[in-house]
Amino acid sequence: MQDFIVAIGLVLVIEGLVYGGFPVQMKRLAAQMADIPESVLRVFGLVAVAIGVGIVWLIRG
16 A cells, blocks of 8 residues: 555656646647547557556566
């Protein structure tokens, strides 16, 4: 459980750095997200999950 909480903290740090460092680009990206089909977003999300699980498996396995 402790590792999960640390992982959430790291996600928040990374997102905070992106939003804090590049707010104009993030607003532009958010506006463009509405134009991307849901199926494409779903595929990218599942690929991101698979990559994340693979990284955790390599490091922690």
